[in-house]
Amino acid sequence: MTTLRRMREVPRHLLVCEKSHFGHEKSRHRHLVETHYHNYRVSFLIPECGVLSKELKDLVMEIGPYYLVKNLPLHELITLDFINTFVKKGSCCALTYNTSIDEDNTVALLPNGKLILSLDKDTYEEIGLQGHPSQYSSRKIMKFIVSIDLMDLSFHPDSKKYQRISWSFKEKKPLKFDFLLAWHHAGSEDSAMMSYFSNYRIQEHQPKIALSTLADLQCPVLQSGQLQGMSEVACTAQELFDWLGAVYSNVELNNEPTNFISTYCCPQPSTVVAKACLCTLTGFILPEKICLLLEQLCRYFDEPKLAPWVTLSVQGFADSPVSWKENEHGFRKGGEHLYNFVIFNNWDYWLQMAVGANDDCPP
Structure with a gap:
């Protein structure tokens, strides 16, 4: 006897994307970080890196209680x-x-x-x-x-x-x-x-710190001027967002036909990096601490690096009454409110902000 189950409707979510430069006088990066108040998890990914720099490691260890x-x-x-x-x-x-x-x-x-x-x-x-x-x-x-x-x-x-x-x-x-x-x-x-x-x-x-080195990680090829909602020649904003979620969740990305748990694969075009450093902090983390981490990731490119970009992702508490500023937040089918920076070696950046079913459009 075969039982048919109707698939539930996928919860609606919003993903807002913008690009700018950290040195631009109208850049909103600091304001967006400072007004996302209740932060549960902070992760950053550095391709072509096997060991964190002393500056980054010291900052991570001193996020505060x-x-x-x-x-x-x-x-x-x-x-x-x-x-x-x-x-x-x-x-x-x-x-x-x-x-x-x-x-x-x-x-x-x-x-x-x-x-x-x-x-x-x-x-x-x-x-x-x-x-x-x-x-x-x-x-x-x-x-x-x-x-x-x-x-x-x-x-x-x-x-x-x-x-x-x-x-x-x-x-x-x-x-x-x-x-x-x-x-x-x-x-x-x-x-x-x-x-x-x-x-x-x-x-x-103290925030819990998880630090790992990912070997032979397949990464999308990103160019700072190519942030697009839909594109046939470049990784789209949604594809990048999904890929980062898979990396942070330790999802297999090989898309082997025998892998029935996950058939996800990296967006194209892509390249394989020998090593990538992934660091995740979990706790109750103030916006001021995240601003310091964002500034230090920008300074990562003060000296020439193999990596063309790094990412910083921040997740808010699903049951916080607000998302950004005093914008009311709800849960319903999904309580996500989060943002992600892609920081390029020329100080250009992409900013992605996502909210779930019970939220206004991110600011």
């Missing part, structure tokens, strides 16, 4: 002490841990001082703060978004606004979450956050 705080009351993030110590100094990010954006209450703190709450209908009605329905709600609205600006000049203990929010979080609807937190401020000690939350269960973590 992040913290997991258990059962942290939400009102702790709106105290004046926390705002003055962390939010107003440097870059501070927070994200609820092990919460699902489509089903649970989730909270994110952005480096610009915005506290974003994605709440279910019951919690929203109980908490009593002004917000708006999620733009991805169905006819029956089940999720609401509340945004609180911690940097607002009127946000002080004597204002009605502050007292209202504080009362909501502490008395009317006390909420507790496990939070991931990270903070960067030049000249400050990494232990400052450990000390501040010492009354709670706090753990310090």
Whole structure:
């Protein structure tokens, strides 16, 4: 007896591509990195390289810690002490841990001082703060978004606004979450956050680093001026994006007829490089750290190299309430929001930004 199964519709996604030069006065590369706040995984690939340079290796090892705080009351993030110590100094990010954006209450703190709450209908009605329905709600609205600006000049203990929010979080609807937190401020000690939350269960973590050398890697031939959506003579943007995903996922690329697990092959035209260095960091990684890594990858070409290009790819947390800036993010069938740089040896670059079914077009 044969059972026929209908293939599910492939989830819709958006891939936006642009090209520029790092030295161009209107280049958006830094802005796009700095406004993608909640980063889960950072990977870079360097063809024709067997060992990382000392500069790159040192930078990878010094990305810095992040913290997991258990059962942290939400009102702790709106105290004046926390705002003055962390939010107003440097870059501070927070994200609820092990919460699902489509089903649970989730909270994110952005480096610009915005506290974003994605709440279910019951919690929203109980908490009593002004917000708006999620733009991805169905006819029956089940999720609401509340945004609180911690940097607002009127946000002080004597204002009605502050007292209202504080009362909501502490008395009317006390909420507790496990939070991931990270903070960067030049000249400050990494232990400052450990000390501040010492009354709670706090753990310090370092990003996990996976470094490998890939032998005889088949790579697409890329020319900086050939970024195209559709082309018969060059690797398309979508093909490159898929190929990088396969490399990062350790997918076999030989397309052997006996390989029933994967029949994927490298886009054409292609070439085989003897060695390629692949490095992946996984954790809670601040945009400022990624900016430093991007700058160091650009400087990789200060001296002549065999590699004509390198790549840097960054994945956001699938269950973050936002993708870029304050753009609302949803999950539904796919929670991806990520970007990829292809950095050429002449400092030209391609930038690819991708989002899933419940997202606006990337900025």
